[in-house]
Amino acid sequence: MRQRAVDAVEMMDLPDCDPTKLERTYRQFGLVNLLFSGWRRLYCNELRPLLSHDSATTLLDIGCGGGDLARQLAFWAARDKLLLDVTGIDPDARAHTYSSRCPHHFSVRFRQADSTDLVREGRRFDVVISNHVVHHLQPAGLAQLLTDSQALARRLSLHNDLRRSIAAYALFSLAALPFRGSFIRKDGLTSIRRSYTPQELTAAAPPGWQVARRSPFHQVLIHRPGHPDG
Numbered sequence: 001m002r003q004r005a006v007d008a009v010e011m012m013d014l015p016d017c018d019p020t021k022l023e024r025t026y027r028q029f030g031l032v033n034l035l036f037s038g039w040r041r042l043y044c045n046e047l048r049p050l051l052s053h054d055s056a057t058t059l060l061d062i063g064c065g066g067g068d069l070a071r072q073l074a075f076w077a078a079r080d081k082l083l084l085d086v087t088g089i090d091p092d093a094r095a096h097t098y099s100s101r102c103p104h105h106f107s108v109r110f111r112q113a114d115s116t117d118l119v120r121e122g123r124r125f126d127v128v129i130s131n132h133v134v135h136h137l138q139p140a141g142l143a144q145l146l147t148d149s150q151a152l153a154r155r156l157s158l159h160n161d162l163r164r165s166i167a168a169y170a171l172f173s174l175a176a177l178p179f180r181g182s183f184i185r186k187d188g189l190t191s192i193r194r195s196y197t198p199q200e201l202t203a204a205a206p207p208g209w210q211v212a213r214r215s216p217f218h219q220v221l222i223h224r225p226g227h228p229d230g
Contacts, residue, residue, distance in 0.1 A: 001166050004200065005193035006138065011183045013136075019094075024182040026066030026098045032184060033069055036175070037131060037160060038215030043076050045214075046158055046222075050127065051082035056107070060125040060152060062115050062145070063133035064088030067099030067108070074105040087125070089113045115148035128153040134161035134221065135195040142204060150208075150223060157223040160214070162195035168217040169193070 011017050012025055033039060051057050061070045070088035077084035086108045090096055096112035104110075115128075128149045137145060149157040162168065169192045176185035196204065198219055202211045205221055212220045 001164060001169065001193070004135075004164065004196065005190070008190050008194050010136075010187040010190050010194075012187055017183070021182050022094060023098060025184055025187070026068075026095070028179050028182050028184050029066050030068035030072070032176075032179065032188075033131065034072065036172070036217070037069075038218050039069060039072065039131070039160070040076075042158065042160060042214060042220070043073060046156065047073070047084075047127065048077075048080065048082065050155060051077055051080070051084055053081060053083065056083035056085040057127065058085045058125040059087070059127040059129065060115075060118070060123075061086060061088040062128065062130040062149075063136075064090050064099060064110065065092075065095050065131075067095075067102060067104065067110055069129075069131050070099070070108050070110070071102070071104045074108045078105060078107070083107075087111065089115070089118065115145060115152065119148050119151045123152060124154055125152055126155045128157045130159045130161075132161055132191065134159050134201070135191055139204060143206070146206060146209060146221070146223070150225070153223070153225060155225065157221075159221040160218060161201075161221070162192050163213070163217050163219045164192055164195040164197050165217065171217070 012022055064070050067088050070086045074084055074086050088110045091114045093112055096110060099110045172188050176188050179185055198211050208223055210222045212222055214220045
């Protein structure tokens with residue numbers, strides 16, 4: 001735990017991984033993220049204040065995987081009678097196939113693409129987010145993600161990720177035991193080993209980005225265009 005396991009590989013990222021386990025992993029992500037990722041708090045504190053009853057706020061979810069977070073954010077906004085237009089992107093064809101066929105709110109759409117594709121197209125969004133993407137990236141990939149985010153986001157970029165610690169590893173090892181028949185537990189533990197400490201993430205982030213601890217085992221990279229610190 002003293003150093004990032006930068007060369008560790010998650011099973012679901014392998015092109016020849018078990019497709020049944022992969023689909024079950026996508027399906028279980030909804031509950032895992034709802035229980036452990038802290039997005040309800042992020043929605044209430046960071047996203048909901050930007051939403052309106054009168055005009056739609058646009059949001060891009062980079063590396064959306066099975067699309068559970070995109071669907072969840074749209075659900076919360078609709079329940080609050082706020083207008084949120086969500087685009088989820090992922091370069092993995094398997095993730096795109098799964099997310100596209102899951103029932104979702106009419107304000108949610110999915111594309112097989114990465115953030116650089118959208119930058120090339122000249123796309124802009126009010127908010128850019130990701131969930132558990134940062135720890136997958138080598139330094140060059142992280143720098144590209146943050147550069148793309150600044151080009152894509154008008155109002156806020158928010159990248160939520162795991163925070164490496166012995167406590168996080170031990171507690172998730174126990175909490176993930178019920179999630180059987182998928183890659184949730186094995187890959188989750190690998191993800192924690194691959195994740196940054198706050199000090200490492202602060203050192204890796206370019207000027208204008210802030211690292212905030214928003215839940216016990218998570219941290220958020222935040223950029224606010226036009227803000228004095230961003």
